[in-house]
Amino acid sequence: MIESDVWVVFAMLIYFAVVVCIGFVYAKRSNSSSEEYFLGGRGLGPWLTALSAEASDMSGWLLMGLPGVAYFTGASDAMWTAIGLAIGTYLNWKFVAKRLRKYSEKANNSITVPDFFSNRFHDGKHVLMTIAALIIILFFTIYTASCFVTVGKLFATLFGWDYATMMIIGAIIVFLYTFLGGYLSVCTTDLIQGSLMFFALATIFVGSVTAAGGVDNTVAFLQSIPGFLSGTEIAVPIVDEAGKQVVENGQPLFAEAGAYGLVTIVSGLAWGLGYFGMPQVLIRFMSIRHSSEIKKSRLIAMIWLVVSLSSAVCIGLIGRAVIPAEFLTQASAESVFIVLSRMLLPSFFCGLVVSGIFAAAMSSSSSYLLISGSAVANNIFKGLLKRDATDSQVMIAARVTLTAILILGCFLALDQDSSIFNIVSYAWAGFGASFGPLMLLSLYWRRTTMQGAVAGMLTGACTVVVWNMFIKPLGGWFGVYELLPGFVLALVVIVVVSLLTPEPKQEVLDDFDTYMELDV
Template structure:
């Protein structure tokens, strides 16, 4: 979408180019390459999400005037007397549950050099997310005011950042700001590719099928995993009309419900058992898929909510019905001591 709007490049060609670049540096550089590029890309994203809304505010005449414009624009639902429902608020807040189950975020903490660095890493991570999310929300809200005040034609609301960058800044500055979109795409995609390939090579192949596998064989299988996952992602992305937000929210719910619940119980409940963790992950994933595709029309709530709740219930019940493995309590206490 970025290349299409900026360069007039055909969607399919842009998709192929992006896929090849991301796969190439993930394939060749591995974990260290992804970490360093994530640092630079993260700073670029945060900077863009601070500069763009501040400039938008300046052009709109300040925060109060922008909010007055937004207040005058009433969506159809509000004009019909329907306020924001409790389910909508719960759904919005439930996005926070997804963070606990994101593999590309968790792996950063898993690979940290020392537990003493976790507090600083936590502060940096949460600060970055808070600033970036606030900036994103401001761009969305101010975008409504800007489009209305200057009577812009915006066919795709997801391109508001692209349009604002092109309208408000010198082409050179706009180019840097627009590269922040590529940074967001590439940092997430490369991290997910790396985690997925590592899971295929290390967790499945080496631990289940071939415990004596050589490092070379595991590395080759990991690279093959990168290619396989990239191909699947490419095929999903060929649907030009699909919403980026809807795809991300679906994946976010799946990760949060299946892995997030297990992570939280692992950190705060020493009684959780191995079988309960497995059942919780399976339950969370299944409930999200089933609810999204078959039950969402009956109760409009973000699918992570029922998925997370069901996974948590299964973890609690299964843990109480099964025995804790020897050494679990000691390992849990050691973890708390180190933290």
């Protein structure tokens, strides 16, 4: 290992040591009860809530997936996706956060999203809880795998180390502090990691502009690539039979710009719908200590998100001007942030900055592991199999689940050529369509019935899978991002089935009519 690598590793080791220590610090408090372990005792302040929600949401996708798309095909895909996410984030904080904080407490002090759905409709047989828990396990296993891919690519790109080995080691580090410290350790490290991600993006954005010769030179170079900076066209790399971009005289070749029509713009904006059903964000709304602090959290979250998304997209674009022929596939282009960090920063600071990537992957995968563990332990083990289970037994079941998902996630992440962006987009659609429409109607429409809720949840999940596999390849309007048809169909099904079935019991309606009076 050369001297510069030693300093990079040293900086990253300091970071790893800090986050694992946080797990030990919170271990005693988190193990005092399942509510502490899964929800932090509903005691999070506005800063912790905001940065934890955004850091766990964005994951390594923000620092690798999004810049990779911008580097390879230009601004359009990355820009419209970022705009959709920013709009969706604001609407989620504005219309869901306060109501869910209040209603989750009214609904028998629900501590997980499946808990909330089941308690909201007084589902004594736990049908909703079970379906929601199974959906969480399915899509969060995929999500967790995307984070492990991020970790593997990070170390393989930085040091040339074996991808699979480093992916597994990184996964074990995430597992350790989630296993030990529970929700409080996850949220506290999210605060650190969200700050680090923000600093890393801002630093590399400014540095890459300087490396490219200033704003004017950068823009001039990128404008020479057909459609690269357009929001209504897309750059089309010329690729060989192996799928790699062709390079001549050190410059990558592009065909004429491709059309980026209304369907693809709508697909990008549709990403915002996913927020209404994202468990790792919704759980943060449930855990804030008082609903009056949500407005402050929303402001913090939006500033963080807009700056971070803008920086990530710009890093990918500017990276094409700084190292135009470095990456020949979209999967490899997802390492552009890492390579720029290595080029632009002294070794020790490079280590701190690229820890932002590991931070992002850790914050998200730990949330996914914890929510999956709670879904199995609290909703299936205690909710169905052993209703008299003690807190200690519930937490043992959760940790067994964490171990199983760790192993399965590592298996799914073994392919080094996996695209982080594509993996995340599929899981994002699954959650958005399954839980989003039901969450909105649960909070705003008292006539929603349990039958409608079950039908809508299943419709959303099945539509995403079927649309992605069989309908999307047909192209045209059928090529729209599967989240949109899944969300719309689920919404319609919930309304229609609710109107065709008897209205909810009086106690359900009473809960709905009075839940906003809580936490005043």
